[in-house]
Amino acid sequence: MRIPQSEKELTFWERIYFPEVFRGLAITAKHFVVNMIRHTLRLLGFKNVPKGAVTYQYPEEIRPISTRLRTMHRLARRADGSPRCVACMMCETVCPASCIYIVAGEHPDPNIEKVPIRFDIDLGKCIFCGYCVEACPEDAIRMDTGIYNFAAYTREGMVLTLEELLAHEPAPYVSVPTQDKAPDPGPLAKSQPVSAPASA
Amino acid sequence: MPTLKIDGKEVWVEPGTNVLEAAKKLGIEIPHYCYHPALKVAGSCRMCLVEIEGMPKLQISCHTKAADGMVVWTNTEKVRKARQAVLEFLLVDHPLDCPVCDQAGECYLQIYYMEHGLYKSRLRENKIKKEKAKPIGKHIILDQERCILCSRCVRFTREVTKTFELGIFNRGNRSVVDLYPGISELQNRYQGNLADICPVGALTDRNFRFQTRVWYLQQAKSICPGCSRGCNIEVDYNISREYKAGGRRIPRIRPRHNPKVNGYWMCDDGRYGYKYVDALDRILLPRRLDEGEPVELSWPAAYTMAADLLSEATKEGADKVGVLLSAKMTNEELFAARKLFSSLGVSRIGFRVEPKEPGYEDDLLIKADKNPNTKGAELLELGLGAGKSDVSALLDAAEAGEVDTVVIFNEDLSKSSEAERAEAVLPKLGRVIYVGTNWNATAAKADLVLPMATFVEQEGTFTNFEGRVQRFWKAVEPLGESRTGLSILAGLATALGLEPVSENAEEVFAELAEQVPAFFRGSATRNLVSTGNWLRARLGRR
Numbered sequence: 001m002r003i004p005q006s007e008k009e010l011t012f013w014e015r016i017y018f019p020e021v022f023r024g025l026a027i028t029a030k031h032f033v034v035n036m037i038r039h040t041l042r043l044l045g046f047k048n049v050p051k052g053a054v055t056y057q058y059p060e061e062i063r064p065i066s067t068r069l070r071t072m073h074r075l076a077r078r079a080d081g082s083p084r085c086v087a088c089m090m091c092e093t094v095c096p097a098s099c100i101y102i103v104a105g106e107h108p109d110p111n112i113e114k115v116p117i118r119f120d121i122d123l124g125k126c127i128f129c130g131y132c133v134e135a136c137p138e139d140a141i142r143m144d145t146g147i148y149n150f151a152a153y154t155r156e157g158m159v160l161t162l163e164e165l166l167a168h169e170p171a172p173y174v175s176v177p178t179q180d181k182a183p184d185p186g187p188l189a190k191s192q193p194v195s196a197p198a199s200a
Numbered sequence: 201m202p203t204l205k206i207d208g209k210e211v212w213v214e215p216g217t218n219v220l221e222a223a224k225k226l227g228i229e230i231p232h233y234c235y236h237p238a239l240k241v242a243g244s245c246r247m248c249l250v251e252i253e254g255m256p257k258l259q260i261s262c263h264t265k266a267a268d269g270m271v272v273w274t275n276t277e278k279v280r281k282a283r284q285a286v287l288e289f290l291l292v293d294h295p296l297d298c299p300v301c302d303q304a305g306e307c308y309l310q311i312y313y314m315e316h317g318l319y320k321s322r323l324r325e326n327k328i329k330k331e332k333a334k335p336i337g338k339h340i341i342l343d344q345e346r347c348i349l350c351s352r353c354v355r356f357t358r359e360v361t362k363t364f365e366l367g368i369f370n371r372g373n374r375s376v377v378d379l380y381p382g383i384s385e386l387q388n389r390y391q392g393n394l395a396d397i398c399p400v401g402a403l404t405d406r407n408f409r410f411q412t413r414v415w416y417l418q419q420a421k422s423i424c425p426g427c428s429r430g431c432n433i434e435v436d437y438n439i440s441r442e443y444k445a446g447g448r449r450i451p452r453i454r455p456r457h458n459p460k461v462n463g464y465w466m467c468d469d470g471r472y473g474y475k476y477v478d479a480l481d482r483i484l485l486p487r488r489l490d491e492g493e494p495v496e497l498s499w500p501a502a503y504t505m506a507a508d509l510l511s512e513a514t515k516e517g518a519d520k521v522g523v524l525l526s527a528k529m530t531n532e533e534l535f536a537a538r539k540l541f542s543s544l545g546v547s548r549i550g551f552r553v554e555p556k557e558p559g560y561e562d563d564l565l566i567k568a569d570k571n572p573n574t575k576g577a578e579l580l581e582l583g584l585g586a587g588k589s590d591v592s593a594l595l596d597a598a599e600a601g602e603v604d605t606v607v608i609f610n611e612d613l614s615k616s617s618e619a620e621r622a623e624a625v626l627p628k629l630g631r632v633i634y635v636g637t638n639w640n641a642t643a644a645k646a647d648l649v650l651p652m653a654t655f656v657e658q659e660g661t662f663t664n665f666e667g668r669v670q671r672f673w674k675a676v677e678p679l680g681e682s683r684t685g686l687s688i689l690a691g692l693a694t695a696l697g698l699e700p701v702s703e704n705a706e707e708v709f710a711e712l713a714e715q716v717p718a719f720f721r722g723s724a725t726r727n728l729v730s731t732g733n734w735l736r737a738r739l740g741r742r
């Protein structure tokens with residue numbers, strides 16, 4: 001949405017156009033030169049020169065992400081693969097975007113009792129605040145799949161269902177690469193099976 | 201009159217009142233579990249301890265009678281510590297199932313823990329395992345682990361229903377609430393109340409189980425339309441999360457305390473009988489039959505058609521029209537309908553429908569008359585003279601050819617004692633208009649069907665069997681295109697060019713109270729206060 005802003009009167013200097021164009025070019029050129037000097041000096045071994053800016057060639061080259069980044073949700077599973085979630089609806093209650101939709105059903109084991117039969121998250125509405133993860137008393141909903149590149153052609157396509165949420169695996173973060181090393185595409189290039197399924 | 205001092209404030213009470221009730225009079229809530237004002241005192245939970253000057257030990261306020269000159273302290277350090285300790289004991293074997301427990305949000309363990317507990321758990325033992333999720337009746341499910349053994353449920357089955365199904369078995373921390381041996385399930389017709397009086401989530405409602413969370417619900421004060429007792433109820437509705445409870449907007453209803461009508465209770469037929477309001481067979485659009493084929497109509501077209509049918513019929517003579525109102529309609533609707541049809545010249549306005557079998561009745565709450573407003577209709581002097589059934593009188597007239605147009609309001613004649621005769625006679629009539637909430641055999645054959653709102657979708661008053669006029673409030677909007685009875689009558693009046701009818705129940709009630717001597721003169725609906733109990737129709741003083 002365009003936010004209307006009050007227009008500033010241009011000064012004479014700005015109105016003659018060319019001086020401002022050259023000022024802009026000068027800024028770009030300054031960044032280019034400064035970064036080139038920094039990269040060259042560091043290459044020559046001057047380690048106390050500040051780092052130069054880096055451009056990632058996304059999507060071929062993937063930027064490392066922090067392990068605590070809130071990414072697409074998943075629902076943890078019990079040893080038998082059933083959802084660990086007990087449909088307490090805490091996440092649904094706390095969600096500021098009201099984008100979690102839970103319908104509860106009976107679990108055959110009276111010691112578990114309650115299980116979601118529908119659990120939808122509308123990612124089109126989700127603001128990735130992570131409150132749902134905070135609120136969960138069962139540690140069942142997590143935002144650690146490492147998936148952040150998702151899009152859909154329809155609003156319905158943005159809805160994650162119970163099956164999808166259960167199928168998600170946690171991102172197997174190996175280490176958090178620093179910018180000095182070559183970026184490690186690991187977590188997103190391919191996901192590995194979870195080592196031990198979560199159990200209650 | 202004993203006068204005592206509680207927390208420094210003086211209060212006088214009736215002799216025999218206990219200290220807990222005396223404090224309530226001052227607005228001081230003493231936490232308690234086993235005490236229930238409608239049941240005998242058990243004194244088993246020890247949560248209601250208070251300090252009374254001159255007594256060496258703390259006393260349970262539910263079982264201590266208020267005495268003159270007593271000085272009571274409900275919130276001293278000693279009392280608070282004792283409460284905390286009691287709570288810690290009650291929770292020793294408690295499973296803390298809150299995430300899966302339907303009581304969460306209105307559980308007195310949670311409430312009092314947050315208000316008076318807040319201790320750190322010191323328990324190092326394993327908790328005792330007991331039976332969980334055990335259905336003990338058609339409507340009730342028991343979780344023995346969550347039970348705090350307050351015995352409210354046991355006393356309820358002993359003192360209120362007198363059916364003696366529940367008892368407490370075993371001893372010490374292995375005690376459990378259960379059905380007596382030889383009883384396979386609860387047999388009383390009031391078992392829904394067990395879920396209400398259980399202060400924790402040990403007894404919960406199977407109808408409400410896992411449907412939603414209590415904090416998603418909003419409340420509207422209402423009156424149960426299940427029988428002529430008119431129990432005061434609270435309609436719990438959910439409109440913000442429409443995917444809950446299988447799309448039902450009303451996941452549950454609960455009794456509302458009214459000492460003059462229903463006390464704290466309501467029966468199961470009323471409690472679970474409201475489901476037609478969200479049923480799939482609700483009539484959602486006006487509909488007419490064209491050569492036996494149903495055609496859906498818009499409201500303006502429906503009003504025009506109804507007005508045409510009625511004016512055609514009255515042209516042949518107003519006594520050719522028979523109207524069957526319903527004792528399920530509000531006083532306001534009945535009054536407005538009476539006004540509208542009498543200004544058309546119609547005199548055959550009945551409402552009595554005799555059921556196939558007489559209804560069940562007991563001496564607690566349930567009445568045999570399953571209509572909420574029979575008394576109201578009688579006070580409005582509706583009905584076709586003597587006899588139990590206005591349906592029979594109308595069918596007699598129809599068979600004799602005196603009536604060829606009928607307007608039926610929300611009564612399924614196929615459920616009445618005259619089912620066979622109605623089935624034979626109705627199709628032979630010239631015109632049948634049906635105004636109602638749900639599809640049924642009578643509606644299916646009507647020439648014109650108008651969808652009407654249910655009791656949760658409108659406001660109004662019912663007059664119960666003792667002549668008590670009780671107000672109820674609207675909870676949710678009418679489903680689909682349905683409209684309230686008043687709104688339908690208003691539309692008809694306009695289409696017929698008659699004196700306008702107000703759609704506002706309060707205005708109609710004010711007019712009704714002015715014009716019908718049986719209702720208090722000049723008392724408008726707004727005088728009926730929220731306990732539901734207000735205004736007694738002036739019985740026998742016309």
Ligand code: SF4
Pocket residue numbers: 091094095096097098099100121125126127128129130131132133
């Ligand atoms: S991250 Fe925030 S907005 Fe998204 S589902 Fe969770 S609570 Fe809702």
Ligand code: SF4
Pocket residue numbers: 084085086087088089090091092102132135136137138139140141299
């Ligand atoms: S808070 Fe956790 S356990 Fe509760 S419904 Fe959400 S995911 Fe399930």
Ligand code: SF4
Pocket residue numbers: 294295296297298299301302303304305307308309310346400401402
């Ligand atoms: S009874 Fe109360 S405290 Fe116990 S599990 Fe249910 S909500 Fe929680």
Ligand code: SF4
Pocket residue numbers: 346347348349350351352353354377397398399400402403
């Ligand atoms: S089941 Fe509920 S009402 Fe009955 S004794 Fe236990 S806690 Fe009390």
Ligand code: FES
Pocket residue numbers: 231232233234235242243244245246247248249260261262263
């Ligand atoms: S309420 Fe007084 S002992 Fe339980």
